[in-house]
Amino acid sequence: MKILVPATSANLGPGFDCLGLSLKLFNQTQIQKSSVFSISIAGEGSDIVFLKKNNIFVNIFYEIYEKLSGKRDNFRFIFQNNIPLSRGLGSSSAVIVGAIVSAYCMSGFKVEKERILDEALHYENHPDNIAPATLGGFVCSLVEKNKIYSIKKEIDQDLAAVIVIPNLAMNTEQSRKALAKNLSFNDAVFNLSHASFLSACFLEKKYEFLKFASKDKLHEINRMKNLPELFEVQKFALENKALMSTLSGSGSSFFSLAYKDDAKALFLKMQAKFKDFRVQYLEFDNNGFEIC
Numbered sequence: 001m002k003i004l005v006p007a008t009s010a011n012l013g014p015g016f017d018c019l020g021l022s023l024k025l026f027n028q029t030q031i032q033k034s035s036v037f038s039i040s041i042a043g044e045g046s047d048i049v050f051l052k053k054n055n056i057f058v059n060i061f062y063e064i065y066e067k068l069s070g071k072r073d074n075f076r077f078i079f080q081n082n083i084p085l086s087r088g089l090g091s092s093s094a095v096i097v098g099a100i101v102s103a104y105c106m107s108g109f110k111v112e113k114e115r116i117l118d119e120a121l122h123y124e125n126h127p128d129n130i131a132p133a134t135l136g137g138f139v140c141s142l143v144e145k146n147k148i149y150s151i152k153k154e155i156d157q158d159l160a161a162v163i164v165i166p167n168l169a170m171n172t173e174q175s176r177k178a179l180a181k182n183l184s185f186n187d188a189v190f191n192l193s194h195a196s197f198l199s200a201c202f203l204e205k206k207y208e209f210l211k212f213a214s215k216d217k218l219h220e221i222n223r224m225k226n227l228p229e230l231f232e233v234q235k236f237a238l239e240n241k242a243l244m245s246t247l248s249g250s251g252s253s254f255f256s257l258a259y260k261d262d263a264k265a266l267f268l269k270m271q272a273k274f275k276d277f278r279v280q281y282l283e284f285d286n287n288g289f290e291i292c
Contacts, residue, residue: 003101008093014198014218024283027083029078037074060096061106063103088252121143161263163279165277211242219250240262
């Protein structure tokens, strides 16, 4: 089998741990039964020896495959990783979702997206990335009694993203240590109102309001202080027709959304201005993972 799992951008400003969307940048994994177990990795992480010795995808795959099939078969895993590692673009969620789906498929079980999401919650305890990686589109999610409830809205195809990817990796766990230990009542209300309004903007296609709906007082500023150049990335994007510009997940990547023509122009301007960073123009994915 072959599976494609998309990159994701989570939080989108105020929607901490609950909002996310899916991008057309995919990790591809081929799995085939084999007389001997083997792994090959191309693309992101191909130079990291540890990923062959202790591969999270493989570990999760076998854990679920053995539970479902009762067998420990040998497989050949061929990874083509296109999602940057530890850059806030959902690389770990893509691994988790891809491994679970593959285990169900190779065990001969029906792949149901709701079940996949609930399984994924055992490995990542917030749904902001795993939900769009599974469902595609823009997704609002919450967790109730160890079950994920999600509402998905397809993203208009006349919109696109410009992603600025610094060379500096940011581990999510380490990045959370930069967050404030206490939050004022006013700041809590600010984020609740902005996250709610931002969700409504996507659901009702009121994209003109995204610039102020995407403001945040919970996590972005503290995290961006680890790489001050990101403040300039955000300012530059908003000054050049981005409809919104937010830290992607816990960083270090920065996500900007614009109408396609504006996004193409912004991509070129970003490339010219931020030469030390990788800049990518990406369209949005509305399908989530795909089994080929």
